[in-house]
Amino acid sequence: MRIKMKLMYLTIVCTIATVLAGCEPLLVLDPKGPQAKTQADDIMLSIWLMSAIVIVVLAILIFVLIKYRASNQSEDYEPPHIEGSPLVEAICIGIPIIIVIFLSIVSVESNYKVEATPAGYEDQEPIVIYASSSNWKWHFSYPEQDIETVNYLYIPANRAIEFKLYSYGPITSFWIPQLGGQKYAMSDMVTTLHLAADAEGEFMGRNANFSGAGFAENTFEVTSMSQADFDEWVDEVHETADPLTDEKFEELLEPGHLGRSTYTGTHLEFSPAPEHDHGSTDSEVEEPKQEDHTDHESGKQTNHDNH
Amino acid sequence: MDFFNRFAVPHPSFLIYGAMVSIAIAMIAVVVGITYFKKWGYLWREWLTTVDHKRIGIMYLIVALLMLFRGGVDAIMMRYQLSMPDNTFLDSQHYNEVFTTHGIVMILFMAMPFITFFFNYLIPLQIGARDVAFPRLNALSFWLFFMGAMLFNMSFVVGGSPDSGWTSYFPLAGNEFSTSVGTNYYMIAIQIAGMGTLMTGINFITTILKMRAPGMKLMKMPMFTWSAFIANVIVVFAFPVLTVLLAMGTMDRLFGTNFFTTDNGGMDMLWANLFWVWGHPEVYILILPAFGLYSEIISTFARRNLYGYKSMVASMVVISIFSFLVWAHHFFTMGQGPLTNSIFSITTMAIAVPTGVKIFNWLFTLWKGKIVFTTPMLYSILFIPLFTLGGVTGVMLAMSAADYQYHNTMFLVAHFHNVIIPGVVYAMIAGLTFYWPKMFGFMLNEKLGKWTAWLLSVGFVLAFIPMYITGLDGQARRMYTYSESTGFSTLNMVSFIGAAIMAVAFALLVYNIYYSIRYASRDIGSDPWDARSLEWATHTPVPEYNFAIIPEVASTEAFWDSKKKGHELFKGKIEKIHMPNNSPLPFIMSCIFFVFGFSMVFSIWPVAIIALIGILACLTYRSFEKDHGRYISVEEIEETEAKLRGAKK
Numbered sequence: 001m002r003i004k005m006k007l008m009y010l011t012i013v014c015t016i017a018t019v020l021a022g023c024e025p026l027l028v029l030d031p032k033g034p035q036a037k038t039q040a041d042d043i044m045l046s047i048w049l050m051s052a053i054v055i056v057v058l059a060i061l062i063f064v065l066i067k068y069r070a071s072n073q074s075e076d077y078e079p080p081h082i083e084g085s086p087l088v089e090a091i092c093i094g095i096p097i098i099i100v101i102f103l104s105i106v107s108v109e110s111n112y113k114v115e116a117t118p119a120g121y122e123d124q125e126p127i128v129i130y131a132s133s134s135n136w137k138w139h140f141s142y143p144e145q146d147i148e149t150v151n152y153l154y155i156p157a158n159r160a161i162e163f164k165l166y167s168y169g170p171i172t173s174f175w176i177p178q179l180g181g182q183k184y185a186m187s188d189m190v191t192t193l194h195l196a197a198d199a200e201g202e203f204m205g206r207n208a209n210f211s212g213a214g215f216a217e218n219t220f221e222v223t224s225m226s227q228a229d230f231d232e233w234v235d236e237v238h239e240t241a242d243p244l245t246d247e248k249f250e251e252l253l254e255p256g257h258l259g260r261s262t263y264t265g266t267h268l269e270f271s272p273a274p275e276h277d278h279g280s281t282d283s284e285v286e287e288p289k290q291e292d293h294t295d296h297e298s299g300k301q302t303n304h305d306n307h
Numbered sequence: 308m309d310f311f312n313r314f315a316v317p318h319p320s321f322l323i324y325g326a327m328v329s330i331a332i333a334m335i336a337v338v339v340g341i342t343y344f345k346k347w348g349y350l351w352r353e354w355l356t357t358v359d360h361k362r363i364g365i366m367y368l369i370v371a372l373l374m375l376f377r378g379g380v381d382a383i384m385m386r387y388q389l390s391m392p393d394n395t396f397l398d399s400q401h402y403n404e405v406f407t408t409h410g411i412v413m414i415l416f417m418a419m420p421f422i423t424f425f426f427n428y429l430i431p432l433q434i435g436a437r438d439v440a441f442p443r444l445n446a447l448s449f450w451l452f453f454m455g456a457m458l459f460n461m462s463f464v465v466g467g468s469p470d471s472g473w474t475s476y477f478p479l480a481g482n483e484f485s486t487s488v489g490t491n492y493y494m495i496a497i498q499i500a501g502m503g504t505l506m507t508g509i510n511f512i513t514t515i516l517k518m519r520a521p522g523m524k525l526m527k528m529p530m531f532t533w534s535a536f537i538a539n540v541i542v543v544f545a546f547p548v549l550t551v552l553l554a555m556g557t558m559d560r561l562f563g564t565n566f567f568t569t570d571n572g573g574m575d576m577l578w579a580n581l582f583w584v585w586g587h588p589e590v591y592i593l594i595l596p597a598f599g600l601y602s603e604i605i606s607t608f609a610r611r612n613l614y615g616y617k618s619m620v621a622s623m624v625v626i627s628i629f630s631f632l633v634w635a636h637h638f639f640t641m642g643q644g645p646l647t648n649s650i651f652s653i654t655t656m657a658i659a660v661p662t663g664v665k666i667f668n669w670l671f672t673l674w675k676g677k678i679v680f681t682t683p684m685l686y687s688i689l690f691i692p693l694f695t696l697g698g699v700t701g702v703m704l705a706m707s708a709a710d711y712q713y714h715n716t717m718f719l720v721a722h723f724h725n726v727i728i729p730g731v732v733y734a735m736i737a738g739l740t741f742y743w744p745k746m747f748g749f750m751l752n753e754k755l756g757k758w759t760a761w762l763l764s765v766g767f768v769l770a771f772i773p774m775y776i777t778g779l780d781g782q783a784r785r786m787y788t789y790s791e792s793t794g795f796s797t798l799n800m801v802s803f804i805g806a807a808i809m810a811v812a813f814a815l816l817v818y819n820i821y822y823s824i825r826y827a828s829r830d831i832g833s834d835p836w837d838a839r840s841l842e843w844a845t846h847t848p849v850p851e852y853n854f855a856i857i858p859e860v861a862s863t864e865a866f867w868d869s870k871k872k873g874h875e876l877f878k879g880k881i882e883k884i885h886m887p888n889n890s891p892l893p894f895i896m897s898c899i900f901f902v903f904g905f906s907m908v909f910s911i912w913p914v915a916i917i918a919l920i921g922i923l924a925c926l927t928y929r930s931f932e933k934d935h936g937r938y939i940s941v942e943e944i945e946e947t948e949a950k951l952r953g954a955k956k
Contacts, residue, residue, distance in 0.1 A: 026776065026780040026781075027781040028712045028780070029779060036712075039709050039711060039712045042708060042709040043712065046702065046709065050700070050702060050703060054692065054695055054699060057691065057692060060670050061670060061688070064673040064678075065673065068673060068676050068677065070678055073677055079609065079610045079611040079675055079677050082611070082614060082674075083616070084614055084616065084668075088671065089664070089667075092664050092668075093660060093663075093664055096659055096663040096664075097660055100653075100659060100660060103706060104652065104656060107649065107653070107656070107705070107707060107708060107709075108649040108652070108653070110707075110708030110709070111648050111707055112645045114711065115645040115648075135484070169479075169483075169484060169569065170476070170478055170479035170575075171476055173640060173714070175715075180712075181640070181709070181714070182640050182711055182712075182714060182715065183641075183642055184638070184640050188569065189576075191642030204781060206783060210403075210472050210784070210785040211479060212479055212484055212485075213399045213400055214399070215399075215786065216786040216789070
């Protein structure tokens with residue numbers, strides 16, 4: 001029985017170790033940007049620390065089970081009555097407290113990191129992209145470039161990106177695992193997600209929050225490219241794409257799945273984002289810019305100011 | 308015709324029609340069977356109108372086991388659907404309904420009645436009482452819960468199941484995006500069942516505070532009673548939030564209010580917040596009694612007293628307080644900002660400390676013990692490492708920055724199953740095996756029981772460990788399908804195999820019950836495990852008055868002391884015993900609640916109003932009813948005691 005159990009845990013530990021360290025890296029543990037890197041580091045740190053705890057508990061358990069099993073003891077052994085010892089219990093409280101304090105410090109530090117302009121890009125002006133979801137699509141509006149795409153996202157590599165997230169409908173969650181963790185997009189406020197890609201390449205992006213029948217296929221493709229390629233793409237869009245009209249946008253919002261499409265102009269002009277002074281995730285540098293958007297684009301909101 | 312159309316299931320399939328036919332056949336079989344064996348009178352007198360806490364407990368158990376299998380079938384269907392890429396076994400709508408009902412059924416209609424079964428059956432016995440404080444309220448609790456559960460399950464065949472997840476986040480669950488009556492069922496069925504739970508909470512707090520045997524100070528209560536007391540305090544604080552939340556949701560869906568809608572000032576994040584203000588304490592309502600059961604079992608089979616009694620109690624009190632301070636960790640990604648996230652991250656991690664204390668106390672209870680590997684003990688021993696694994700992944704999830712990557716993925720699914728299955732489900736089966744002889748007078752087969760425990764654990768590891776990995780590889784939860792190119796297929800197939808093994812384990816549990824009913828020895832006495840607390844001091848089967856003489860208690864392990872140290876439990880002589888009368892009112896009133904709920908779901912207002920009047924009439928009748936209970940005479944008690952092989956003196 002004990003051997004079976006040992007074997008079982010050995011198998012678990014081996015499986016985890018092989019897969020984590022193994023041939024094909026898992027998306028989350030294969031970061032391509034500073035935010036995802038911070039998160040992957042936290043994850044690996046906690047995995048090692050937590051493995052140590054599991055092993056200690058397991059070791060104590062196996063030891064007491066072997067040593068104090070009834071078949072290992074004389075017939076007339078009568079277990080003693082032990083109330084508990086303050087010293088032992090203090091240790092049992094003390095060590096977990098130390099671990100929790102340590103992890104809290106790491107966690108708080110990372111919180112502030114992932115909620116600010118990515119490390120190494122602080123001196124840049126971030127590019128602002130509005131990412132809004134509708135059943136079951138993603139709309140990406142580039143106000144500075146004055147273009148809009150559906151279901152695909154082109155970004156310049158080595159540049160801070162500030163995503164402004166909101167939803168036409170159910171709560172969704174904007175997630176590009178290799179660039180960083182997710183954040184909700186909701187219908188009555190705008191949330192901000194700071195990301196950056198350290199490398200050029202193609203990444204998977206999706207809505208991670210269940211949003212109804214078409215949820216599984218609610219994905220988008222992310223391509224990170226050099227600034228020059230990005231500028232070239234913007235110019236090309238301005239030359240070739242149709243302008244996005246109010247009617248066309250209404251059509252796009254209809255529930256369903258669509259392929260990729262590209263437009264000049266953004267829907268922000270006629271269907272502005274639900275921005276108001278939520279302001280929880282913006283770093284100080286970006287504050288004036290944020291207000292700027294609010295002034296120009298927030299026509300819809302009247303009753304949200306008092307949240 | 309239009310009127311009847313809305314009762315149809317909106318997305319019928321072969322599976323649903325098959326289920327309809329089998330439900331109809333099963334119901335006809337039950338009715339015919341009861342009529343043939345002339346059991347209607349027995350059913351009415353002994354069960355439907357009973358106020359006996361033991362019988363009510365057993366009815367909770369029956370519902371919990373039935374729901375376990377319903378939720379289990381949902382689980383197997385999901386695992387099969389995901390075992391292969393682009394599988395077409397379930398379409399998106401069905402998959403969404405299946406994971407929604409799986410969650411609700413398992414948490415609210417399986418785990419909750421299972422622990423309530425233990426509250427009902429054990430607490431009066433453990434504290435040396437003859438019933439709960441409010442026996443009739445207890446019956447009402449059960450029947451309301453039962454009718455809520457039945458109403459919810461009806462959604463499967465009439466009108467369509469809810470499909471917005473067990474969390475039912477708005478605006479997805481609002482009229483705009485969820486057009487079937489499924490979410491109406493969610494709002495109203497859970498409301499009715501929830502009222503029952505709230506009453507249970509009040510009832511057991513009163514019972515534990517007011518009805519303990521003489522000498523049983525608070526710090527001399529058995530650990531399960533302590534855990535149940537704290538869990539019921541959490542119920543009383545948390546369930547009113549659910550009541551209000553469901554009322555708001557019902558109004559949004561039926562009366563056009565805008566609490567959670569996307570426009571007119573509705574706030575979609577309000578639902579998520581209120582839901583988890585109830586939802587997080589809810590998981591502690593489930594886990595604390597499970598901890599209590601483990602404490603009883605581990606100390607019994609280590610043949611030792613529980614190590615660190617005081618710190619066990621203290622840690623549960625701390626957990627119960629913290630359970631109300633962590634709800635935002637269910638949506639770190641909502642954009643509250645780093646300060647809020649940091650606070651909730653720290654409070655969440657802090658829960659690991661009292662939980663760790665409990666784990667170490669169990670380990671130290673084994674220390675210097677004389678460990679006997681019975682089936683309940685095997686579950687408890689498997690629980691320790693598996694639950695620790697679930698606990699430490701919980702600490703990982705509590706790190707809010709990293710949670711941005713875990714959130715909404717299979718990693719999270721793996722985590723909460725990793726705490727709920729070894730934590731709650733193992734405790735339920737362990738407790739059931741442990742207390743089975745007390746309830747039914749024979750033991751479950753040990754060999755089959757151990758096989759079940761091992762199969763369940765192997766299946767569990769295969770089913771859920773791969774999810775940690777696919778989660779980190781970007782598999783979001785609640786996806787009904789994925790493509791070959793994602794590379795999720797191998798590990799999902801492993802998960803399905805694990806789930807299938809778990810299904811075999813549960814089938815083996817059923818077979819064990821059947822086998823033991825047929826072949827197990829009936830000559831086991833009233834204390835087959837050589838146990839330690841008061842519930843084992845009475846006869847098996849337990850007479851309706853529990854104890855002919857109320858026991859006197861001087862320590863946490865009164866029964867053990869009476870066996871080993873010559874402590875005298877039953878002093879004094881038999882006197883007549885006052886017992887409550889049976890009453891049909893809780894059952895009738897709950898039936899009217901069922902009608903009320905059903906007509907609310909389908910907005911059939913005249914019937915709803917008539918039913919509401921009926922409910923008020925029942926309440927009024929009860930207010931003016933005079934019922935002083937009845938007495939069991941000394942002769943009758945002596946006769947019963949003699950029949951149960953001599954009264955203990």
